[in-house]
Amino acid sequence: MRKVMKNAAVQAFLASILCILLGLLIGYIVLLFINPKGAWESILNIIKNFFTWSRPSSQIKQLGNTMAKTMPLILCSLSILFAYKVGLFNIGAAGQYVAGSCACLYAALAWGWGWLPCMLFAVITAALLGAVSGFLKAYCNVNEVISGIMLNWISLYTANTILANVKETASPYTLYLNKENPGSMLPTAGLDGLFNGNTNVTIAVPIAIITAIVIWFILSKTKLGYELKATGNNKNAAKYAGMAQNRNIILTLVISGALAGLGASLLYQTGYMRWECTQSSVPSMGFNGIAAAFLGGLHPIGAIFSSFFIQHITDGGQYVNTNFYSSQISDVISSVIIYLCGFVLFIKLTMNKLITKSEEKKGAKQ
Amino acid sequence: MLLLIQYTLIFASVLLLVALGGCISEHSGVINLGLEGIMVIGALGGALVMRSLGTTSAFVMVLVAMLAAILAGMLYSCLLGIAAIHFKADQTLVGTAMNLLATAAATVLVKAMNTATNPDNHSSEIEYVTARKMFIVNINGFEFNWFMLVAIIAVVLVYFLLYKNRLGLRLMACGEHPQAAASVGISVYKMRWTGVLISGALGGLGGLCYILAGVSIWKFENGVAGFGFLALAVMIFGQWKPTRIAVAALIFGLFRALSNTYTGFPFLVSMNLPGNVYNMMPYIVCLIVLAFTSKASRAPKAEGIPYDKGTR
Numbered sequence: 001m002r003k004v005m006k007n008a009a010v011q012a013f014l015a016s017i018l019c020i021l022l023g024l025l026i027g028y029i030v031l032l033f034i035n036p037k038g039a040w041e042s043i044l045n046i047i048k049n050f051f052t053w054s055r056p057s058s059q060i061k062q063l064g065n066t067m068a069k070t071m072p073l074i075l076c077s078l079s080i081l082f083a084y085k086v087g088l089f090n091i092g093a094a095g096q097y098v099a100g101s102c103a104c105l106y107a108a109l110a111w112g113w114g115w116l117p118c119m120l121f122a123v124i125t126a127a128l129l130g131a132v133s134g135f136l137k138a139y140c141n142v143n144e145v146i147s148g149i150m151l152n153w154i155s156l157y158t159a160n161t162i163l164a165n166v167k168e169t170a171s172p173y174t175l176y177l178n179k180e181n182p183g184s185m186l187p188t189a190g191l192d193g194l195f196n197g198n199t200n201v202t203i204a205v206p207i208a209i210i211t212a213i214v215i216w217f218i219l220s221k222t223k224l225g226y227e228l229k230a231t232g233n234n235k236n237a238a239k240y241a242g243m244a245q246n247r248n249i250i251l252t253l254v255i256s257g258a259l260a261g262l263g264a265s266l267l268y269q270t271g272y273m274r275w276e277c278t279q280s281s282v283p284s285m286g287f288n289g290i291a292a293a294f295l296g297g298l299h300p301i302g303a304i305f306s307s308f309f310i311q312h313i314t315d316g317g318q319y320v321n322t323n324f325y326s327s328q329i330s331d332v333i334s335s336v337i338i339y340l341c342g343f344v345l346f347i348k349l350t351m352n353k354l355i356t357k358s359e360e361k362k363g364a365k366q
Numbered sequence: 367m368l369l370l371i372q373y374t375l376i377f378a379s380v381l382l383l384v385a386l387g388g389c390i391s392e393h394s395g396v397i398n399l400g401l402e403g404i405m406v407i408g409a410l411g412g413a414l415v416m417r418s419l420g421t422t423s424a425f426v427m428v429l430v431a432m433l434a435a436i437l438a439g440m441l442y443s444c445l446l447g448i449a450a451i452h453f454k455a456d457q458t459l460v461g462t463a464m465n466l467l468a469t470a471a472a473t474v475l476v477k478a479m480n481t482a483t484n485p486d487n488h489s490s491e492i493e494y495v496t497a498r499k500m501f502i503v504n505i506n507g508f509e510f511n512w513f514m515l516v517a518i519i520a521v522v523l524v525y526f527l528l529y530k531n532r533l534g535l536r537l538m539a540c541g542e543h544p545q546a547a548a549s550v551g552i553s554v555y556k557m558r559w560t561g562v563l564i565s566g567a568l569g570g571l572g573g574l575c576y577i578l579a580g581v582s583i584w585k586f587e588n589g590v591a592g593f594g595f596l597a598l599a600v601m602i603f604g605q606w607k608p609t610r611i612a613v614a615a616l617i618f619g620l621f622r623a624l625s626n627t628y629t630g631f632p633f634l635v636s637m638n639l640p641g642n643v644y645n646m647m648p649y650i651v652c653l654i655v656l657a658f659t660s661k662a663s664r665a666p667k668a669e670g671i672p673y674d675k676g677t678r
Binding site for chain 1: 399445449453454455456458459460462463464466467469470471473474475477478481482485488490587588589591592595596598599602640642643645646649650652653656657658660661663
């Protein structure tokens with residue numbers, strides 16, 4: 001038992017579960033505080049999400065919608081965790097995601113490109129934006145968090161301006177992909193059949209999962225990954241060992257940006273969502289990526305599961321009793337979870353202390 | 367022109383208050399990235415008071431609303447204090463979580479309150495038309511806001527606190543080398559808490575000032591549009607020094623004010639740029655300025671590093 005508890009992966013898993021439970025508990029308390037009557041039912045609905053539908057066929061269709069939004073979230077959390085492993089907090093992932101959205105939607109609607117060129121264009125645009133942050137960090141010593149936030153707003157306003165050229169005349173939303181350019185939509189490759197004909201489920205699913213595995217491979221099995229992590233752990237030591245520190249910083253943010261851009265393409269090219277050209281806040285996908293990255297114990301494979309969970313409760317928010325509550329309660333829960341993730345180090349230390357203590361006791365008895 | 371000066375001064379006041387908050391917190395050794403969230407909560411506290419007070423004298427209204435914002439900001443900053451000072455949490459992560467939480471929590475609370483009074487009202491807006499008028503003194507078309515005075519007082523106070531006062535010097539010692547400070551009997555925990563709480567108070571005040579700047583109805587879903595981070599940029603540009611921060615705040619305030627008033631300048635209108643360009647302006651200027659000023663950074667040496675008694 002103690003041996004199992006000492007395992008780092010097990011500890012990370014337990015810490016995440018603890019964060020989730022506490023986050024849900026606090027969400028429940030907030031609901032109780034607002035109105036005690038429907039609180040229990042509403043928090044259950046958040047947890048159940050698509051299970052609140054009674055027929056299995058609708059359940060599986062709704063599951064498909066959650067899946068469609070989970071894939072971009074996986075990419076965003078990969079983006080955050082990849083940079084974090086190198087000691088960079090890429091909060092600019094939200095803006096890189098916006099840049100990616102703008103690129104793939106504009107290429108699809110204005111230039112009529114196919115799905116693959118659109119996707120690559122999104123990836124490249126977002127990577128370039130990441131490079132800006134990286135360049136500023138490496139050569140001008142600008143904190144990447146602040147430059148990231150500034151770029152988030154700059155890209156939001158730029159995207160609103162550019163995409164206004166391809167929006168519907170009567171609404172602030174961009175044109176429908178399936179009407180204007182069906183060729184730019186991601187192929188479903190038969191996956192929609194598994195989800196009761198939900199065409200929002202596309203090859204985005206395998207792409208996201210394969211990317212997670214590739215990122216895991218790069219970080220833990222290659223020389224590049226080792227160098228990047230070394231730079232993150234101690235940049236002076238890495239420099240001393242002859243690693244190109246500035247190049248590594250820029251490269252990290254380029255990869256991180258590319259991941260966020262791919263995420264955007266995986267959402268907007270399913271046609272599930274359209275861009276609203278008057279939106280006044282940066283889409284929350286990039287920020288939710290932070291929650292998913294930390295909840296997943298900063299492990300690429302963990303990110304797959306944590307992203308699904310975060311998206312699951314975010315979607316579940318729409319099933320609360322709107323007579324008293326609002327769907328943003330899920331945002332409260334996920335931000336509380338991020339906050340609690342700050343304590344993970346402390347939780348792990350306490351676990352290890354307890355284990356050592358009980359081992360000492362056992363040793364003393366013998 | 368008068369309008370531009372008015373908006374410049376009011377936005378500069380916001381940035382100044384919040385940047386001074388960030389400055390004190392960083393001098394004590396804690397990076398306060400949660401300022402954005404603290405602003406939202408401070409604004410919420412102030413807005414709720416403004417709505418519930420109803421008809422009172424202008425003096426009481428201004429005083430009570432400001433106190434509420436200060437109190438709300440300080441309470442919220444405790445989240446940062448607990449995590450960063452006692453649990454050695456990653457300050458960037460905690461600050462980010464606080465920003466997300468503030469907007470979400472404020473939205474949920476305001477919506478719940480609106481729905482409770484009127485079941486059909488699902489908006490996250492609070493209105494304060496009469497209360498806003500009490501903050502403003504009209505001098506020949508120039509709207510003087512009491513917050514402009516508060517901001518000037520804050521600069522003076524922070525200057526004296528940091529450079530002419532025992533507390534301030536001790537506080538700064540904890541941001542430069544906490545172990546050395548501890549070795550001469552200064553409680554690092556106490557100093558860092560002081561820094562965080564003062565930044566909470568100033569951040570909350572700045573938040574209230576922000577929602578009073580141009581409008582008399584606030585939608586809490588929108589947060590404060592990156593102003594907390596702009597303030598941090600002002601702080602870096604000001605090299606962590608109160609007087610320089612004041613100058614930096616004026617420059618940034620001017621660019622922010624342009625987006626509200628550019629339609630009043632014929633030569634700007636004749637350039638025929640989309641309005642979004644002016645919306646982007648403060649952020650672009652911020653990036654450029656940071657690119658040129660961050661190299662020779664005078665940041666406190668120990669900022670962002672959790673205090674560990676055992677290290678040297």
